[in-house]
Amino acid sequence: MRDSEEVQGKRVVGRLAPVHQGAAMVTRLHNFMQHFRDSESVHSWWCVWWVFLVAAVASRLHYITMPYKVVWDEAHFGKMVGWYINRTFFTDVHPPGGKILLALFGYFGGYNGSHSFISPNTPYDGFHGIMPMRVGCALLGAGLVPLAFHIVWTLTRSLPASAFASALITFEVGTITLSKFILLDPLLFFFILASFHGLCLMHSVAHRSFSREWWGSLLYTGVMLGFVMSIKFVGLFVVLVVGLYTALDLWNKLGDLHCPLVNVLKHLVAYILCLIILPATIYITVFFIHDQLLVRAKSIHAAEEGIFSPGFQMKLKDNALNNITQPKDVAYGSIVTLKNNNLAGVYLHSHNLTYPERIPGKNMQQVTGFSAKDVNNYFKILFPEEDPDLANGFYNGLPELVSHGDWVRLYHPTTSAILACSKNKSLVTRKHRLIYAKPYNLTDVVEVVYSNNMFDSNSNSGVSSSLMSPWQLWKVHIEGGQPGDVVKTLDSRVKFLCVPYNCALTWSKAKLPLMWGGGQAEVTCSNNLQDPYTMWMVEQHYNPYLKNYTYNHLKSGFLSRFVETHRIMTWINSRLKPEGPDRFNSHRPWMWPICFKSQVWYDVNFRIVLLGNPLIFWINLVFLLITPVFLLYHYYRYKRGYDDTPQIEEKKERVLFACKWLLLAYLMHYIPFYTMDRILYYHHYFPALQFSSLLTGVVLGHLLEALDSWLPSSKANTAFYWVSGIFFVMLIYSFHLFCYVGYGHPTISGFNPDNSTFKNIRVFDEWEI
Structure with missing residues (x-):
């Protein structure tokens, strides 16, 4: 029993x-x-930290090798990595810091820089060390989450707010997509948040001036600012945010009558050293590393080197100007290249193509501006009416030098044509005259007369031809020159004035139509003789009857190259206008916060679309609208003299500071794009998106923690648990719905919106999912 x-x-x-x-x-x-x-348990704090860190790393590394081919701008930045590893010169619109970091990922991963990255869809098979570059980008993209967590924690001391912000960044599909490939974006996002993280640390130890922690926060912020500016110029926005914070901090100290003026000066010096000089030093050092690494020209004909000054080009091995020896004084019979003396100046160029028949100047040989060194850039300087005496095309007897005030003709040996000015207007810049090249035979006088007459009669130019046609004559004007001054190679700045029309040969800065002009630069004759674009210089000079000299003394130093590189980068940036197919892909800033339009990245048997998690975009948009109301409400309470307990007042001050500066950081990274007329893409919004996610986490966390003010404790706890749970479930479920839009998914044929896997979650027709 x-x-x-x-x-x-x-x-x-x-x-x-x-x-x-x-x-x-x-x-x-x-x-x-x-x-x-x-928010009182250290154990809970670390549990939440590690959960989001693991989720961030896992979400970024998932599908990291898919597709095992070049995707979107990997074709752009992958080439640059190879050029760094092979020490080949190139120029780009962005500073070199991010590309050097990508090259380090590849170098330490074993990549030898041999992949072509010629275009999207090029396979990676057989090339070692490419995936480590994707992994490096993904890990920096994952680093956004712990940074976001600690930013919000430093500002608010609220674990829920930190978790909400971290979740919004962890499950944001567009941020994940931008973090998984060989791009500058994950590097930029990381250092932008790291710079703002430094601002938060500075604020948290502001009351402990000149302590070890205070100096550490300043140095950390300065280093991050230097790095972010070295990746993209968009980093300037977070530099302005930190600069505004320090300026206000100094202003407040200056207005504090209890703060000695000497103390204010000490803070000013510290800020200048750590937040101006230190970032600037890092920025210049990055360019110095870039300058020392890239020592080889791509080829003798590369356009990227051609847009730089001769002194810059002389630094590059394999460039035509490297260690060049050539005559110093220009003579009649010399073969020269003429380069426009302005920033990114083009070479005077002609080729065996004519202007279209449907326009004035039909059938005339084109004269254009070309950026690359090319055989069609060479022109021979002829006397006004004499022909060469020697069989090799040069003049007999002692060389006669070209001087200020001389009349010359410019002969194009490759096409046997001579430069001339037409009475017709130029084809793009209508206020200028048309420049063309006229067939001319140097060896047969009778044939010259005949061909000139035939050409003029067919071209309807109304110009009677002779051996010395005035429309072929150019008066040499040396800038600052006097009669008798000789044109010097690489030294003189020369204008060529058409004798009968008194107009100057110029680069109009316009492009010829792509259809018949190949998009090359337009060269015209301008009546504005003071136009700086009428200035030319002789860059390369060949004449076997003149003594050669070296020009190493003209080679640019680092500081000159540093300044010129920035001028070229600014020039390239100014030319990034929406045109051709790009005008259809370009986004406008109003589209971004509402997630109105997607951007297809890859669609060859595997489709990747940059869209983002629309739920997160829309939640952030709601809280962006709530935040100003929230700030105004508390400002009203402050003005009306409402008192809170010291504990609540301290927490409220933290939250208000966080809201003001996060909202400012968002606006600083978003509003400037409305002023830009350059081509814009969806990814330009994502730095601002990170700040809006942080702001949402702060405001949502504060509202939920403030429920005790409105509800009994038990009901406030219940509401907090339910709202928090629903929030996380919604984010995870929306991530589940949209993640493979961004990760990518195999496809059988081209995109069909009516038969798409994701057609049921398409909200806007502009979502190509």
Whole structure:
């Protein structure tokens, strides 16, 4: 009987054990949530930290090799990595810091820079060390989450707010997509948030001036600012945010009558050293590394080197100007290249193509501006009416030098044509005259007369031809020159004035139509003789009857190259206008906060679309609208003299500071794009998106923690748990719905909106998913 009771008792205990275990789990969960809300448990803090860190890394590394081919702008930046590894010169619109970091990822991953990255869809098979570059970008993209967590924690000391902000960044699909490929964006996002993180650390130790922690926060912020400016010029926006914070801090100290003026000056010096000189030093150092690494020209014909000054080009091995020897004084019969003396100046160029028949100047040979060194850039300087005496095309007797005030003709040897000015208007810049090249035979005088007459009669130019046609004559005007001054190679700045029309050969800065002009620069004759674009210089000079000289003394130093590189980068940036197919892909800033339009990145048997998590965009938009109301409400309470307990007042001050500066950072990274007329893409919004996610986390966390002010404690706890749970579930579910839009998914044929896997979650027709 006793044995039977014992057995029955064990069965009862066995049945009750799961109940007790379930009750224990509920108790532990309840305690965790209580600690989570109160933000007092170190254990809960680290648990949340590690959960989001693991989620961030896993979400960024998932599908990291898919597709195992070049995707979107990997074709752009992958080439640059190879050029760095092979030390080949190139120029780009962005500073070199991010590209050097990508090259380091590739170098330490074993990449030898041999992949062509020629275009999207080029396979990576057979090339080692490319995936480490994607992994490096993904890990920096994952670093946004711990940075976001600690930014919000530093500002608010609220674990829920930190978790909400971290979740918004962790599950944001567009940010993940931008973090998984060989791009500058994950690097830029990381250092932007790191710079703002430094601002938060500075604020948190502001009351401990000149302590070790205070100096550490300043130095950390300065280093991050230097890095972010070295990646993209968009980093200037966060520099302005930090600069405004320090300026206001100094202003407040200056207005504090209890703060000695000497102390204010000490802070000013510290800020200048750490937040101006240190970032500037890092920025210049990055350019110095870039300058020392890239020492080889791509080829003798590369356009990227051609837009730089001769002194810059002389630094590059394999460039035509590197260690060049050529005559110093220009003579009649010399073969020269003429380069426009302005920033990114083009070479005078002609080729065996004519202007279209449907316009004035039909069938005339084109004269254009070309950026690259090319055989068609060479022109021979002829006397006004004499022909060469020697079989090799040069003049007999002692060389006669070209001087200020001389009349010359410019002969194009490759096409046997001579430069001339037409009475017709130029084709793009209508206020200028048309420049063309006229067939001319140097060896047969009779044929010259005949071909000139035939050409003029067919071209309807109305110009009677002779051996010395005035429309072929150009007066040499050396800038600052006097009669008798000789044109010097690489030294003189020369204008060529058409004798009958008194107009100057100029680069109009316009482009010829792509259809018949190949998009090359337009060269015209301008009546504005003071136009700086009428200035030319002789860059390369060949004449076997003149003594050669070296020009190494003209080679640019680092500071000159540093300044010129920035001028070229600014020039390239100014030319990034929406045109051609790009005008259809260009986004406008109003589209971004509402997630109105997607951007297709890859669609060859595997489709990737940059869209983002629309739920996160829309939640952030709601809180962007709530935040100004929230700030105005508390400003009203402050003006009306409402008092709170010291504990609530301290927490409120933290939240208000966070809201003001996060909102300012968002606006600083968003509003400037409305002023830009350059081509814009969807990814330009994502730095601002990170700040809006942080702002949402701060405001949502504060509202939920403030429920105790409106509801009884038990109901406030219940509401907090439910709202928090629903928030996280919604984010995870929306991530589940949209993640493979950004990760990519295999496809069988081209995109069909009516038969798409994701057609049921398409809100706007502009979502190509």
